[in-house]
Amino acid sequence: MSVRPMTGSDIPAIAGIERTSFDDPWNEALFGDELGRPDRSWLVATSPDGRIQGYGGVMVTHGDAHLMDLAVEPGVRGSGLGRRLLWALAEGSVALGARRMTLEVAASNAAAVSLYESCGFDIRGRRRGYYPRTGDDALLMWSRPLGPHLDAMRAAVAGDDLVLAIESSCDETAASVMRGGTEQLSNVVASQVDFHARFGGVVPEIASRKHTEAIAGVVDEALEAAGVRLSDCHAMAVTIGPGLVGALVVGVAYAKGLAYTAGLPLVGVNHLEGHIYAARLLDPGLEPPIVALLVSGGHTMLVHITEWGRYETIGRTLDDAVGEAFDKVAKLLGLGYPGGPVLSRLAVDGDQQAIPFPRPMLRTDDLNVSLSGLKTAVIQYVEGERSAGRALRLPDIAASFQAAVTDVQVAKTVRAVNEHGARAVVLAGGVAANPFLRERLRGALDDMGVRLSVPPMDLCTDNAAMIAAAAHDAISAGRFLGLGADAVPNLRLGHAV
Amino acid sequence: MISAFITHSVVETERAGALLAPLLRAGDVVALAGDLGAGKTHLVQGVARGLGVTDPVTSPTFNLLLVHPGALPLYHFDLYRLEGARELEDIGFFETIEADGVSFIEWGDRFPGVLPHDHVLVSIARGTDDERRMAIESSGARGRELARQWLDVLGSRGRA
Numbered sequence: 001m002s003v004r005p006m007t008g009s010d011i012p013a014i015a016g017i018e019r020t021s022f023d024d025p026w027n028e029a030l031f032g033d034e035l036g037r038p039d040r041s042w043l044v045a046t047s048p049d050g051r052i053q054g055y056g057g058v059m060v061t062h063g064d065a066h067l068m069d070l071a072v073e074p075g076v077r078g079s080g081l082g083r084r085l086l087w088a089l090a091e092g093s094v095a096l097g098a099r100r101m102t103l104e105v106a107a108s109n110a111a112a113v114s115l116y117e118s119c120g121f122d123i124r125g126r127r128r129g130y131y132p133r134t135g136d137d138a139l140l141m142w143s144r145p146l147g148p149h150l151d152a153m154r155a156a157v158a159g160d161d162l163v164l165a166i167e168s169s170c171d172e173t174a175a176s177v178m179r180g181g182t183e184q185l186s187n188v189v190a191s192q193v194d195f196h197a198r199f200g201g202v203v204p205e206i207a208s209r210k211h212t213e214a215i216a217g218v219v220d221e222a223l224e225a226a227g228v229r230l231s232d233c234h235a236m237a238v239t240i241g242p243g244l245v246g247a248l249v250v251g252v253a254y255a256k257g258l259a260y261t262a263g264l265p266l267v268g269v270n271h272l273e274g275h276i277y278a279a280r281l282l283d284p285g286l287e288p289p290i291v292a293l294l295v296s297g298g299h300t301m302l303v304h305i306t307e308w309g310r311y312e313t314i315g316r317t318l319d320d321a322v323g324e325a326f327d328k329v330a331k332l333l334g335l336g337y338p339g340g341p342v343l344s345r346l347a348v349d350g351d352q353q354a355i356p357f358p359r360p361m362l363r364t365d366d367l368n369v370s371l372s373g374l375k376t377a378v379i380q381y382v383e384g385e386r387s388a389g390r391a392l393r394l395p396d397i398a399a400s401f402q403a404a405v406t407d408v409q410v411a412k413t414v415r416a417v418n419e420h421g422a423r424a425v426v427l428a429g430g431v432a433a434n435p436f437l438r439e440r441l442r443g444a445l446d447d448m449g450v451r452l453s454v455p456p457m458d459l460c461t462d463n464a465a466m467i468a469a470a471a472h473d474a475i476s477a478g479r480f481l482g483l484g485a486d487a488v489p490n491l492r493l494g495h496a497v
Numbered sequence: 498m499i500s501a502f503i504t505h506s507v508v509e510t511e512r513a514g515a516l517l518a519p520l521l522r523a524g525d526v527v528a529l530a531g532d533l534g535a536g537k538t539h540l541v542q543g544v545a546r547g548l549g550v551t552d553p554v555t556s557p558t559f560n561l562l563l564v565h566p567g568a569l570p571l572y573h574f575d576l577y578r579l580e581g582a583r584e585l586e587d588i589g590f591f592e593t594i595e596a597d598g599v600s601f602i603e604w605g606d607r608f609p610g611v612l613p614h615d616h617v618l619v620s621i622a623r624g625t626d627d628e629r630r631m632a633i634e635s636s637g638a639r640g641r642e643l644a645r646q647w648l649d650v651l652g653s654r655g656r657a
Binding site: 170209210246297324328331332380489 | 532533534538539542552553555556558559560561562563564565586587588589623
């Protein structure tokens with residue numbers, strides 16, 4: 001697709017798209033009247049063979065650009081064309097002296113409202129019954145300052161964008177500065193140990209209060225370690241979901257505050273997408289189609305990545321997450337909580353065939369997994385041994401349990417690769433640290449000639465570098481947040497941010 | 498008031514939850530107790546189905562709270578990971594259970610005195626194989642009403 005200024009000969013094609021797009025369309029005379037006015041910028045987007053697929057126009061007065069019209073041919077909606085046109089119009093607006101852009105959109109036009117929101121526009125008002133034909137309300141929307149957004153997009157496309165990212169979706173408070181989506185200048189994760197040192201006493205283990213206490217220090221440390229000032233950055237990125245609402249809101253509020261005071265664009269990142277991007281950080285040759293196995297304390301899912309930024313969840317746990325099952329079995333065996341890593345170390349000395357634990361869902365005809373039945377089987381086994389007065393052979397239990405979990409994960413991943421024709425697999429999330437799972441998966445995929453990409457350990461657990469990496473692509477594509485944006489605790493992959 | 502019923506499979510446990518769903522009102526609190534593997538999440542999955550929740554309902558152990566939009570918002574807590582009752586403030590527990598939805602609280606018996614006066618407590622004990630005994634205690638006028646209605650519909654459909 002390319003974008004160029006509108007000419008008189010484009011008008012019949014434009015008027016055709018206009019009629020399919022609006023209840024109250026502009027006619028050809030109205031478009032004609034716009035041509036050649038000095039305070040206007042009208043652009044058309046064309047396909048490679050020169051056919052017009054979309055168009056839009058702005059009028060600039062007193063430093064504000066008014067978006068007068070923007071429409072995309074029905075067949076290509078949702079392809080990113082509207083977003084590209086909007087940012088091209090923003091560039092034209094800035095050239096005519098505009099700082100910000102405003103527009104009215106029909107409240108019922110959800111796709112359009114969502115496009116503008118995903119370009120960082122906020123809803124600032126509502127005009128009741130604005131559209132005479134339909135009686136529909138108009139939403140009045142305003143962009144944030146256009147210049148910094150365009151600068152950030154240009155820098156990202158050139159691979160030179162400096163992004164400050166914040167992650168606070170669960171237990172970790174983290175910040176990172178990254179250049180060009182790959183070069184980590186800093187990656188700070190506040191651990192429990194840091195807290196005891198910093199606050200000299202007992203701190204709440206979990207969630208919002210801890211994040212509130214930590215976030216300013218963590219962000220300052222990330223900037224300092226990177227050797228940059230906030231004003232050097234092109235954009236702020238933040239995890240907006242999924243996660244614990246009380247934890248997410250701390251990061252989102254802090255990022256919004258910094259973005260507002262520093263005049264920086266704001267980018268919202270899906271935490272799960274971040275985990276997938278962690279793999280690309282040290283494996284730049286990784287290219288879709290990819291199947292990602294995301295396994296952590298809170299998530300267990302298989303994701304099909306058709307292209308970067310486009311995800312389809314193709315399988316998931318129906319009950320417990322893998323990390324959670326490890327932790328709970330570890331606790332049952334008296335290994336403490338969280339005890340997943342302890343359990344996997346213990347398993348090294350055990351016989352994985354000692355106890356025939358079930359492989360739930362292995363034979364089901366889908367990509368979902370279920371772990372609660374396996375957890376119950378372990379509990380029943382342990383109780384049986386205890387009531388029979390036998391000593392528990394912990395390494396054998398650990399090894400047999402781990403093998404049962406791993407067999408199902410590997411089998412479902414292989415099935416997903418075959419079903420979707422993936423050429424690479426990403427193993428991500430905290431449980432990607434499990435050496436047994438890594439080895440088994442690598443073995444199975446090597447046999448198929450499929451590449452396995454596993455992020456280094458510090459990028460498997462929650463961190464902000466992965467959020468910065470995902471933000472880089474969002475900025476290149478012109479996807480931003482407005483300051484009215486909220487955390488989305490149950491955000492799913494594949495939903496627009 | 499304490500009563501009990503028995504389910505014989507995961508499917509029956511879920512069905513018992515689905516039968517509770519239409520009786521719920523905004524502000525209702527149901528606490529769930531029982532060891533690992535007792536079936537607490539399965540019961541909530543049944544409630545979710547009854548409320549028309551389309552989200553996948555998985556264990557909230559790691560996230561502490563998962564919110565599911567349905568006929569009423571379903572707030573699904575898990576207090577397993579919490580170390581002390583003061584952490585309930587951190588996760589917005591008290592605001593949430595008084596909000597516009599229904600709250601199901603796994604490991605809801607962990608911190609005595611934090612449940613509101615009106616609540617139902619379901620204590621699940623494992624029997625042989627897939628059998629589960631669910632003891633229902635209730636507190637407060639609304640809690641007692643909800644428990645009685647639930648037991649009525651369970652009774653009228655045989656054993657869950």
